[in-house]
Amino acid sequence: MAKHILSPLPGTFYRKSAPDKPHYKNEGDIVAIGDVIGLIEVMKSFNEVKADQAGKIVKFIADNEEPVMAGQPLVEIA
């Protein structure tokens, strides 16, 4: 079964630290527990989303700048 990294907070999901910076992670990358995979902006404060499981990123389910709910899957990993 596919594993997912879930959004810990409701807000807006960002895949990079600033508009002119590269994505934290890309599809195909290997992630370790604790790696930052994106940011959630909630009420103008930015919170890092860290991987709570390790594996290879199959795909991003949430797009950059997409509004997300708490508990919503952001990334599928295998």
Place this chain on the structure above:
Amino acid sequence: MKIKKLLIANRGEIAVRVIRAAKELGIKTVQVHSSADTESLAVKMADEAVNIGPPPAAKSYLSIAKILDAAHQTGADAVHPGYGFLAENAAFADAVEAAGMIFVGPRGDAIRTMGDKVAARVAALNAGVPCVPGSEGRVDDHEQAKRIATAIGFPVMIKAAAGGGGRGIRIAQNMAELETMMPQASAEAQAAFGDGGLYLEKVIERARHIEVQILGDGKRAIHCFERECSLQRRRQKVWEEAPSPVLPQTVREKLCASAVALAQAVNYRGAGTLEYLYDDKTHEFYFIEMNTRIQVEHPVTEMITGIDLVREMILVAGGAALSVAQNDVRMNGHAIEVRINAEDPAKNFMPAPGTVTALAVPGGPGTRFDTMLYQGYQVPPFYDSLLGKLIVWDNSRDAAINRMIRALHELRVEGLATTKPLHLALAADAEVRAGAFHTRWLEPWLEQNLDKLKS
């Protein structure tokens, strides 16, 4: 031209505030909103509502084209920008007027002048308003910097001409530090902003934040006294009051007159605020910037003067002269506002969006609660965390603090964490009670009083 239908280009409690003022004037209201705000109180209260896009502000509340479309579609003849979002965007003010509608605020050129730090400083100095001592514009070389620093006295701030938001600032305590820091600051500014230009400003230590409310009709400007907002966390105001607990009457008169002079010099129309730093040891005040909009903390001024600032700004935008003369503006009693934010003060002010499962709003004499909350409302995570403002008025500052404590105990917002415990702790603090604070007072206090911030 009298306004008949007003579009509110904002959200939250200020949208509710503007709708109330419009209704009292017999003006129809149009509330634009993002898809995250379909269930907002402002949408429910307005005569009409238009969905202008998805939750991110850039695609809705900041979209000039979508807002103007909504205005045309509904036949609105005026736009109120509230605060934040497009409120101080000169291009928006120009676009609204170019589309044949009234912008409830100053003209685009006044917004432009006051929004540019150097232009605002020049306008202030020309109007005789004291500014923080420093270089007049950029410093060209180190010898000039040394001469200026000697003249204004250490410590001095080295600021990037193209900087902002606290970036690119260094503080030099003496000449040796100044010499070391100037090249570093210039290189950093070049890297960060593509412009190595620097300017110098005297550091005003333990300054208080005092601001003057002004109103203008394009010909005449008046002041409505000052507010003090020195209790700040990360440059965000948390507790605001009027009048300032420390300003002597003679200084108040000079301060307020300077604000009127500057407003008059730019033929200001609408409500505006001039922010100053105030040194309570020397009684000197220094202009820092002007906000060309209604401010979050405007109710404390309304409570001590009896003037409805939002009503007044709508009326003058419609072409009326100011309804009050300076001599009619009187200060009575003391008012305090505290910001109720969806943040948990015990967890480093972590934002706490969620659903309001129960709500009890304080009432009784001298108590006002401006909010967009209702029971069952789901606070969206996409915008700022302000849920409401609790404002109290009483005859004296001491009585107002007692009333604030009473009203805070009546306030109950269940389902999410709020900053209520912070305000109860501040109201119980001896230094707050004595008015003995400055803009850097609150942050160390928070570190030492963490145990008092639990709900």
